[in-house]
Amino acid sequence: MRELTYVEALRECMSQEMRENENVFILGEDIGVYGGAFGVTRGMIEEFGPERVRNTPISEAGITGSAIGSALTGMQPIVELQFSDFITIAMDQLANQAAKLRYMYGGKGNVPMVLRTPAGSGTGAAAQHSQSLEAWVAHIPGLKVVQPSTAYDAKGLLKAAIDDPNPVIFYEHKLLYKTSSEDVPEKMYSLPLGQADIKREGTEVTIVATSVMVHRALEAAEVLAEEGISVEVIDPRSIVPLDEETIVQSVIKTNRVIIAHEAVKRGGYGGEIASMITESEAFDFLDAPVKRLGASPVPVPYNPELEKAMTPQTEDLVQACRESLQRA
Amino acid sequence: MLTSVELLPEKSKDDLIGLLKEMWTIRYFDEKVDEFFAKGMIHGTTHLCVGQEPTATGPCAVIQEDDKITSTHRGHGHCIAKGADINRMMAELFGRSTGYCKGKGGSMHIADVEKGNLGANGIVGGGIPLAAGAALTAKMKNKDDVILSYFGDGAANEGSFHESLNLASIWDLPVVFICENNQYGMSGSVKEMVNIEDIAERASSYGIPGVIVDGNNLIEVMNETHKAVEHAREGKGPVLIEAKTYRWKGHSKSDARKYRTREEEQFWKEKDGIKRYRDLLIQEGLLTEEEAEKLRKEAKQDVEDAVTYAEKSPEPGLDTLLEDVYA
Numbered sequence: 271m272r273e274l275t276y277v278e279a280l281r282e283c284m285s286q287e288m289r290e291n292e293n294v295f296i297l298g299e300d301i302g303v304y305g306g307a308f309g310v311t312r313g314m315i316e317e318f319g320p321e322r323v324r325n326t327p328i329s330e331a332g333i334t335g336s337a338i339g340s341a342l343t344g345m346q347p348i349v350e351l352q353f354s355d356f357i358t359i360a361m362d363q364l365a366n367q368a369a370k371l372r373y374m375y376g377g378k379g380n381v382p383m384v385l386r387t388p389a390g391s392g393t394g395a396a397a398q399h400s401q402s403l404e405a406w407v408a409h410i411p412g413l414k415v416v417q418p419s420t421a422y423d424a425k426g427l428l429k430a431a432i433d434d435p436n437p438v439i440f441y442e443h444k445l446l447y448k449t450s451s452e453d454v455p456e457k458m459y460s461l462p463l464g465q466a467d468i469k470r471e472g473t474e475v476t477i478v479a480t481s482v483m484v485h486r487a488l489e490a491a492e493v494l495a496e497e498g499i500s501v502e503v504i505d506p507r508s509i510v511p512l513d514e515e516t517i518v519q520s521v522i523k524t525n526r527v528i529i530a531h532e533a534v535k536r537g538g539y540g541g542e543i544a545s546m547i548t549e550s551e552a553f554d555f556l557d558a559p560v561k562r563l564g565a566s567p568v569p570v571p572y573n574p575e576l577e578k579a580m581t582p583q584t585e586d587l588v589q590a591c592r593e594s595l596q597r598a
Numbered sequence: 599m600l601t602s603v604e605l606l607p608e609k610s611k612d613d614l615i616g617l618l619k620e621m622w623t624i625r626y627f628d629e630k631v632d633e634f635f636a637k638g639m640i641h642g643t644t645h646l647c648v649g650q651e652p653t654a655t656g657p658c659a660v661i662q663e664d665d666k667i668t669s670t671h672r673g674h675g676h677c678i679a680k681g682a683d684i685n686r687m688m689a690e691l692f693g694r695s696t697g698y699c700k701g702k703g704g705s706m707h708i709a710d711v712e713k714g715n716l717g718a719n720g721i722v723g724g725g726i727p728l729a730a731g732a733a734l735t736a737k738m739k740n741k742d743d744v745i746l747s748y749f750g751d752g753a754a755n756e757g758s759f760h761e762s763l764n765l766a767s768i769w770d771l772p773v774v775f776i777c778e779n780n781q782y783g784m785s786g787s788v789k790e791m792v793n794i795e796d797i798a799e800r801a802s803s804y805g806i807p808g809v810i811v812d813g814n815n816l817i818e819v820m821n822e823t824h825k826a827v828e829h830a831r832e833g834k835g836p837v838l839i840e841a842k843t844y845r846w847k848g849h850s851k852s853d854a855r856k857y858r859t860r861e862e863e864q865f866w867k868e869k870d871g872i873k874r875y876r877d878l879l880i881q882e883g884l885l886t887e888e889e890a891e892k893l894r895k896e897a898k899q900d901v902e903d904a905v906t907y908a909e910k911s912p913e914p915g916l917d918t919l920l921e922d923v924y925a
Contacts, residue, residue, distance in 0.1 A: 295738065321738065327768065332727050332761025339731020342716060343666070345738060347731075362758070366721050367728065371709075376699035377922035379711040414925045436924045510925050 274454040276418075277447045279425040280310050280386070284348060286458050287432055288318055291346065294432060297324040297333055298350030307352045308388055308447050334360035334385065338368045338437070341383040346432060351387035353399045354441060357407070360385075368437040369412030380435040384428070390443045390482055390532055391577055397569035400577075402481070402533035407439045408510045408542070414438040414463055415510040419484035421451035423507055426461030433460060443481045464511030468520070472502035475526040475591045478517055478543055480506060483530045483563075483582065490587035501591060509539050514546055521552035526594040528561045532581050535564025558597035561590050600882050603817055606824045607660065611884050615893065617659055617816065618879060621651040621872045622897035624675040627684055628847075630901050631674070631691060631705075635851040640691050644705040645672040649814075649846035652871035653778045654679045656819030657746050657839075660827055666714040666732050667746045668725035671706045672778075672845070673718030676748050680715045682708070688904035694911035700921075701914040716745075722783070723749060723756030726775070730762040733771035733836075744830045745773040746823075752783025754797045760804075763838065767804040772830040774823060775838045778813065780845040785857040798840035806836050813843030814871035817878070844869075 274282065288294050295318075296311060302325035305312030315323040326333045330351060337347040351357060357364065368381050391400035408415045416431055416438055418424040424442070431438040469484055470491050479487035484505045491501035502520050506512055521527045527547060529540040540562040547553070547560055563582040571577050599611065609617075628646040635644060647654060654675030658667065669676040677687055682698070690697025691705055698708045709717030716732060719725040729747030736743040753759050754777055766773050777797050781788050794800075801808025807829070811822045819841055826837035844866035848855050855863075879885040885893075 324769075327761075327764060329761035329765060331758050332730065332765045335724075335727020335758060335762065336731035336734055336765055339668075339716070339728035339733075340735045340738070341731070342711065342728065343732045343735040345735050362721055362724060363727060367719075367724055371717065372924070373922045374699060374703045374707045375709040375711060375717060376697070376702055378699075378709065379717075411923060412925055 271453040272456060273450050273452045274421050275448055275450050276421040276424050276442070277308065277310050279421040279451070279454050280428055280442065281312065281314065283425045283428040283458070285314060285317065287429065288322060293344065293346045294348065295322040295324060295345065296348045296350060297326050297337060299326055299328055299352050301325055301350050306350055308444065311350065330356050330359035331363050335363040335367065337383050338363055338381055341381045342371065342379050346382045348432065349383065349385040351385055354387040354389035354403060355398050355401045357387060357403060364407065364413065364437070364439070365410050369410045372436070373412065381437045382435045384431045384438045384440050386440045386442060388442045388444045390445060391570045391581055392445045392482070394572060394574060394577065396572040400570035402531065404441055404509060405533055405537060405539045408539055412437070413510065414508065415441070416463060416508045417441045417481040418507065419446065419481050419505050421449065422454050423461060423467065425454055426459050427463065427507060429458060429460040430463050434463065438463070441481065445482050461507070463508040464513050466504050466506045466513035466516040468502065468516065469505050470501065470503040472500040472524065474500045474524055475528065475594055476502045476504060476520040476524045477528045477530060477587060477591070478504045478506065479530040480509065481532060483532055486582065486584045486587055487530060489584040490591060493584070493588050494591055499591065499595065512543070512546070514550065517543065517547065518550045518552045521547055522555045525555050525557040528563060528587065528590045528594060530563040530582055530587055533564055534567050535562055536567045538564045540564055558594045561594055563587065563590055602882065603878070605817055606821045614879060614884060617655055618872070618876055618890070619893050619897050620678060621655050621816070621875065622894050623684065623900055624651045624654055624678050625872060626898045626901040627678065627687070627904070628674055630905060632847060642704050643850045644691070645850050646847040647672050647675040647845065649866065649870070650778055650780055650843045651675055652816040652819050652875070653776065653813040653841040653843050656816050657774070657776055657823040660820050660824040661744060661746060664714065664741070665744045665746065666716055667748065668716045668729040668732070669718040669748050670725065670750060670753070671718060671720050671722070672750065673708065673748070674705070677708050677715060677718065680710070681713060682710055682715065684900060684904040685907035688908040689911045692908040692911065693913065694908055695914040695918070696911040700918065723753035723758040725749065726753065726758050726762040729773050730766045730771055733766060733773040734769065736772055737769070742831050743772065744827050746776055747773055748776050748778060750783065751777060751779040751781065751788045751792070751797055752786065754800065755791060763801070763804040763806065763836065766836040767806045770833060770835040772833070773836045774826045774830055775836060776823070777838065777840045778843055779840050780843050782845070782849065782858070784849040787857065796840060798838055801838040806838060808838045808840065811839060811841050813841030814869040814874065816871055816875045
């Protein structure tokens with residue numbers, strides 16, 4: 271198997287798909303010779319040309335809206351939104367158009383588009399370039415929401431997102447772009463949306479973690495393993511649709527659950543997952559309260575120590591597991 | 599054929615008469631809807647285009663079957679002009695399962711994607727980027743479709759208007775932007791909200807042609823749109839057309855029209871585009887007074903028939919609530 275970075279996996283998926291499927295094209299700011307703000311599209315304009323790797327002006331609503339219009343009429347656009355914070359500028363087109371057209375038009379019209387965008391803090395980009403707003407879009411019926419945590423998942427989930435006849439918001443994470451998976455097949459593969467992945471099996475406490483938090487959960491599991499505590503780490507991979515069954519079954523097995531995301535805890539998607547668990551058959555199996563870890567309710571600060579203090583770190587996850595286990 | 603007026607493209611006598619009937623259908627449809635709202639027979643809200651019929655009918659009269667449109671919250675006229683079945687439109691307003699959106703969209707969301715009506719839109723300016731995108735499809739698939747994007751003077755102050763005109767311009771997209779300047783965005787007079795005389799002037803900011811037409815003159819609307827459509831179809835890029843018109847009714851169902859005078863309304867009503875076109879056809883010898891009257895009554899009856907169809911149509915079952923939901 272080949273080792274590939276997250277960026278390379280995304281690029282390989284798009285390139286392979288574009289070689290096979292002439293309806294697929296990419297549009298976004300600086301995705302041409304610049305190669306995208308994070309280098310994801312590097313080299314693609316050279317292979318596919320400026321018609322299919324379409325450099326746009328700085329017009330997030332226009333880019334997103336024209337992608338929706340092109341999807342509605344037979345193309346399969348991939349929008350690269352430079353930073354996920356800019357989704358705010360494209361929000362009318364996403365929330366009021368892309369998400370609603372099919373239902374609002376009585377089942378007519380598909381919007382097979384993917385909006386790829388990097389989220390997350392940890393790069394010192396401060397308040398307007400570091401947010402994790404996935405709960406915003408997950409709240410809107412009509413948008414699928416994907417958060418790959420590894421290079422392997424990134425390639426397979428992006429393929430599923432492209433093939434999906436509906437709009438998919440595909441959240442990449444800036445800190446994950448340079449991370450690698452050792453097992454990324456060259457041959458195209460698809461990972462179904464709505465299928466969680468058990469990143470580590472365990473028996474005593476479950477951590478449901480998304481995106482970069484998956485890696486911190488795995489680190490925490492390592493630390494706790496040394497203390498003889500067995501942690502199961504579940505990565506939902508997509509929060510809409512959400513694989514409730516895998517989460518519920520894990521909680522029934524471990525009787526304890528921590529939910530961790532980088533987004534601000536208040537109103538974050540962890541609340542939805544926590545409620546889902548307590549409303550499920552897993553409730554009767556809980557030996558401790560469901561615990562959520564998320565960012566403090568502040569704009570992302572610039573100072574690296576403050577930035578780090580805002581979001582859950584590995585030690586916070588370790589601590590949360592210990593606390594959960596101390597509850598009878 | 600018209601003899602004293604040049605019309606581009608040429609239309610047969612039947613076509614020309616059909617356009618008169620279409621405008622009457624649009625008027626009677628919206629007047630009927632107005633009546634039903636007043637009586638509380640339709641719920642929700644609606645936006646009527648009475649007085650603006652030529653700006654709906656004219657552009658759609660000069661495009662081809664595969665060409666597409668995006669419409670607005672004030673979209674019944676656009677829908678009818680693009681060939682919608684008024685029975686299914688009325689059924690939609692009644693919230694019935696036979697409506698275009700199976701009763702789930704209502705007045706502001708009527709669409710017929712397969713027939714090239716990419717939808718009315720409840721968000722001011724919301725459809726303009728969609729039009730640019732549909733035009734992008736046409737360009738990338740080497741089809742010669744042209745997209746008409748209808749919007750109002752209010753939408754010309756939305757970012758989506760500016761972003762879309764710029765995108766369409768730099769990419770030479772085959773889209774004709776039709777600004778129906780009906781003088782008001784709800785209560786906001788265009789004179790208060792825009793500091794230039796003509797919205798068409800904004801075209802120059804994007805390096806595209808801007809054209810002003812009398813929106814109450816069907817022939818002028820058709821001629822100028824035809825030129826713009828051909829320009830776009832030839833790959834020369836978009837055109838912005840500003841059609842000066844007026845909505846006779848209020849913004850939506852509950853509007854006392856305090857922001858304008860009855861004299862101003864009367865001034866515009868005297869420009870009635872339907873009457874002008876009717877008189878032209880009679881003057882040109884294409885229609886007699888009697889035939890015109892017969893045609894008018896037919897249009898009125900068609901709307902009555904649509905009401906009957908809607909009333910007889912079933913309500914959507916509650917089991918359809920989650921139909922067409924994928925996420």
